[in-house]
Amino acid sequence: MFGTPLRCDAASASSVLSVVTTTLRVVSYERLASSVQNPLAVLWGKSAGKGGGRSNLLLQHLLDTAAVAELMWDHYLAPSVRQMLDGVAGDGGGRRLFAWLCGIHDFGKATPAFQHMDAAGAARVLAAGLTWDQRTVERYRNRWRHDRAGGALMRRYLKEVGWSEESIGWVWPLIAGHHGLFPTLGKAREPERARGHLSGKAVAWDEARRALLDAFTRAVGFHDVATAEPLGSPSRAAQLQLSGFVVMADWIASDQRHFAGVDEFGQVSLRGARARAGTAWGRLGLRGGWGALGEPEGSVFEQRFGDDPRPSQAMVVDVVSRMEAPGLVVVEAPMGEGKTKAALVAAEALAARWGMDGVFVGMPTQATCDPMFTNVRSWVEAISPSLASQVALLHGKRLFNKQWQDLLEDPAPDDRFIGVAEDEFDLADPYGIASGSCCPEAAAERRAPAEWFLGAKRGLLTPFVVGTIDQLLFAATRTKHVMLRMAGLAGKVVILDEVHAADVYMSQFLAEGLRWLGQARVPVVLLSATLPPAQRRELVAAYLAGAGDHQEQAASEAATVREPVGYPNVTVVWRTTTLIGHLVESGRSWREDLQVGVEILPEPVSATSSTADDLCAGDAEVLSLLRDRLAEGGCALVIRNTVRRAQDTFTALHAEFGDEVRLLHGRLSASDRADRTEECLRALGPPQPRGSGRPARRIVVATQLAEQSFDVDADLLVTDLAPMDLLLQRIGRTHRHSGVHRPGPVSEPRVVVTGFFPRDGAPPELPGAAEAIYGRYLLLRTAAQVCAAEGERWSIPGQVPRLVADVYGPDQYSVPSNWAEAERRARADWEIRQRARAESAEPFLLTRAGEHTRRTLEGLHSGGVSQNLSEEHHQAVVRDGDRSIEVVLVRRDDRGFRALSGRSLGTQGEASRDVLEDVLGGTVRLPAKLTEAAEAELGPLAGWRDHPWLRYSFALPLDASGVACLGEYTLCYDSLLGLVVKEPRR
Structure with a gap:
């Protein structure tokens, strides 16, 4: 398949590889493709089992990923992100740097620890003179995965060619963390007991890796590896978002349906990679949002909503237009005032001014998401009709939203994104395709908008998203693949409604998210009718802390922002390189009190x-x-x-x-x-x-x-x-x-x-x-x-601010004197509880205490991480509630199973496509006190075990009288009352 393999000892192999490396430095990559056998012709990146029947050479996979990255740059990344990368690269070279960073992610596969894992591939590598001690490698390989190996080895080779420590410091974690976790440098190093065995002790291995790095770097357009060094360093938040885009490019390029194996070195080329990537991109239907959105002209409210703006809405848009940099906008206005419409028009203005490409609208509950989804789709359609299909609804019950259902279309079988095959090293299914963490809709749901975006952990990458605020809070947790969630917020305007609903525990994640968004220069619009003043100050301080270099100054800086004196009001803050700017204005409501x-x-x-x-x-x-x-x-x-x-x-x-x-x-x-x-x-x-x-x-x-x-x-x-x-x-x-x-x-x-x-x-x-x-x-x-x-x-609403301040403010004399002692005790208990709840969030926050000023992503996930959490686990993490789960209620009688609606299922609960909606319609959330019993006693019906949507569901069968027992409790579902839980007798 590869021609006559080279059979030589380590010294001969080293000599041959030296010639290859020298050739790479003086001869074009294309000419090398037809030259003599070389290590790049045997190092594999995907085995035949994961490459559609043919192995994929490692260099080809790197080029495939780089080609996908080029398409992401051209058709997906927001102008603000491209501008940031152009500045980091210098001389407008952001596109080439982005392709290089994405493509080099699997560099660590050029090691015995990885290459030995496929027998056929290993035989060819060994025959080419790249050898290893099989027993040692097999014993220690799980201690040094290819992601960590790539990061550690890249440090050495970049230092050799003269890269600065600053540049190396932020680049290597992108490689080491592309499987979802960022290790410390100590964790990324080769284990001491296997030193040299996992990476390859022979000089030939070093030369092979240098050849791979040099060939790839030249192929994407750099003169050599030294000239690929960026001139600047992105912020830590931008690094996290960039890491998410690296993962996105890798996942797309690892789809074997569109990137079948290339095992002939003569066929390896960037041109071929670009052709494959273009076909995949088109079939997957991936696209970005607005691109470069022009500033709205004329009566925007009339154009978008058919009405003139109310005074408070006009005030919000006017204040936003005077911001000097991306920042935080806090809108406080009465219920029914039209805050959401004001926020959407403000988002449009912010996007036009600062190069944002879409929006994320976060709502307090699933129920409030549904009407907002309709409103956002109408707004996006008014701006650009072709983009209305790019709005995603992101919550666990979206299948029951009629509009969302109507948007789904049957995808052509060859166009559906199957997922990324399990790579030969990470046995934990890092992409969530084969495990229960996978969003079942990725396998069976119709396109709305692009099916690729509907999979697990990818929803926020959709250009326009309406979902629960939990989606933002998840992006502030130290969880695996958190970079994908943060990448989904890059280049978007973030709108969060009803932020007062965040209690002290949730507020820790909200503040953490605002720090990262502030550092990433993502504009945020917060909406509330009843925001306590102290909470407003905390939110402002969090955003400013992220946008600046000195976290400890954020509270004092926030204190300099004037308090609103009227209602409705808007507060905006931003930070430039030289100052903190803010505007605070108040207006009048559109109607009398x-x-x-x-x-x-x-x-x-x-x-x-x-x-x-x-x-x-x-x-x-x-x-x-x-x-x-x-x-x-x-x-x-x-x-x-x-x-x-x-x-x-x-x-x-x-x-x-x-x-x-x-x-x-x-x-x-x-x-x-x-x-x-x-x-x-x-x-x-x-x-x-x-x-x-x-x-x-x-x-x-x-x-x-x-x-x-x-x-x-x-x-x-x-x-x-x-x-x-x-x-x-x-x-x-x-x-x-x-x-x-x-x-x-x-x-x-x-x-x-x-x-x-x-x-x-x-x-x-x-x-x-x-x-x-x-x-x-x-x-x-x-x-x-x-x-x-x-x-x-x-x-x-005139009295709203005063009524809220009277309850939440520091005044200790707002209760009758004969309540004072009871209030004092209640306050003391409340303060203890508030501190305890805030502290209980710390282990889950994306950044540990005292580490907000770190410059790189090294060790971001050290000290414990929650991996592959279900939605229920995520909600428990960010909402400080006892974890609860959902079950699917079914009825069971002598004839078998029926959906809660009464429609018949198979004898083992089998659900055909036409009754699936009825089955899922019986989903109900149990009280938290039943979670332990449900997990111990329930599981999917036998007929669900191979169903893509039902195999991870908990079925709760009700008997003929509509009753079930779970633990000590008796449950029934009443058509009027819903789920009724009867307490156990004591």
Whole structure:
């Protein structure tokens, strides 16, 4: 296959290789291809089993990857990223440097530790005179993988040709970390006991590697390796993003369907690599976003949304236009003010000015992502119709979004990205293709937008993304392949909605993400209706800390930023090489303040209850209240703090109001939750043309799902007590739109606060469930404000900043004097808990304490790393909750299995394509207390084990009566109530 192999001893091989190396320095790469046998003709990069039946020579794989990188530069990378790399390379040489950095990633495969792993390939390498001690190599090979070997060896060869320590310092981790983890230099070195065996003791091995490095470097356009040295160093954040692009290029170039093996050295060429890469790129349908987006002209709001901007929206866009560098934008405006539209237009302006290529919009929950996905697609389409298909919805329930389903198309079998074959060294399936960490949609979901982007860990690489804020938080965790997530944020404008919803634990990851984004010069727009001042300062400090060189100065720098004095308001900060700039402006809302009446519906706390939901039954009082207030019709929203309370309240109200009551909470099946959410938004959303859609009377009972980014308009709100910012969010669901007919008893906005029991001369009674969720301290301070306002009115949104500051501010005298001692104790407990929760996040943060000022990626993953986490594990990491899992409910009877919807499955649960949606529609999340039992007792049905979407699912079979036992608990799924969990008898 390779001609007559050279058979010579080590000395002869060294001599031959010296000739080859000399030839490489004076003869073109193309002429070398037809010359005598040389080590480049035998060193393999992909075995025949991983190369479509033919091995792929190592040099060819490096060239394939470089060719993919060139296409990424031309058709994918944002202008801002290209500009950064041009500056690093010097003389506008960013494209060539980028191709070199991506292609050289597998340099470490030119070692006995790797080359011995395929018998056929090893035989040819040995025959060429590159030898090793088989026993030693086999014994120690797992101690020195080719990624680490490449980084360590590259240090030596780059130093030999005169590269500076600074350049070597940031380049070698890109090679050593291309399988997802960045080692320390000590970990990257060849193990002492096998020194020389794994890398190859003979001079011939060094010469072979020098020949490989020289040949590849010349092929991509450099005169020699010395001249490939960049003139500058990118920031650490830019290095992390660049590392993600290296992985992206490698994964694409490792797809054997498009890059079959090339085992004849005479056929190895960059020209051939470019042809293969071009075919793969086209078939995969990969593309970037806007490219160089022109600054919008004329009435942008009219062009994008069909309306003139409101005063606060115009203020945001005006302030953003005066920024002198990419930075952080914080928009605080009332619920229903139109913050999202302002953020999108601001993102468009930021993208045009600073060379951004797309957006990531992060929402607090999966439910809030769906309507935002529709809005973002419409906005992108208004800018460029051809790009509407490049918007991805990124959350675990996207299959139940009707619009997302409609966008999926059957891919041609030859065009589908199969994935990257397991390389012969890393037995942990680094690409997530064969393991349970793989996103099942990568194998079976239709294109929307390009199927390659839909696989595990790759979603953020899509040009335009709408997903939960968790996607950003994941990018701030010390997890394997975190560089892919951070690369997905490179060159994008990041918009995060409802940032006040991040508690102290989540805020650690949010702040970490802002540090990295600030350093990468990624513009960020934060939106909130009720942001506590201290939280705003912390977010500003985090971004400035990343954008600067001195982390310790960030807090003092943030303190120099003026506090807003009005509402709505916008705060922008940025950092140039010489100064920190900021602008703070306030405006007026588009509508007059609502005068919201405040009432209290006391609910005593049971002294004998043994459960967390220890309130006495207050549903009778709520029923009586609604019977009276809705006598003439109208729509009410009842928000409970726990699922159990919501279910109990719904049961009581349904008995009287029947089908006029709806229930919405997190333990509904995926299909029921999607259908009910859509119905609620349709019935109680913005007024429809010709006045259609709004029911004469409707009651929605919900949990915190209805708290934010849920565009319903209720005439009356009944809510459990919650911290003030969240209580105000709930109030934002009432009298939200103008032009809505409201019957007399509910014609004026009113909030009825229940779920606690005020007492004369003493602090109120608070339920244990609410304290467990929110903490006693904030509930006490909020209760004080509610009690003080009873019978009065809050001016909303005008009073929002003051109400939030009164609860979250440092003032210790905002509660009645006879509550002071209870508040003092609650505050002390709260502060201890806050510190503990913040500290508990540290082990998972991408950067360890004290290491934010490091200059390179060396050792980023040292000290522990969470690898290949499922979405449930990731959520538990970034949200500080007890880990919970989802199960798929099925029904089992004498005839076999049925989906929750009733459609029949096979006798072993086999699911054909036409019933798959019904099966997945039965997915429901279990309470965290059932996680351990579920993992111990549940698994996929026998008929699911070979199914690409179901083989990793936990099936929970319900008997003929709809009941199942799990651990000590009895569960049933009720068509009205959702999943009902009965406590074990004690």
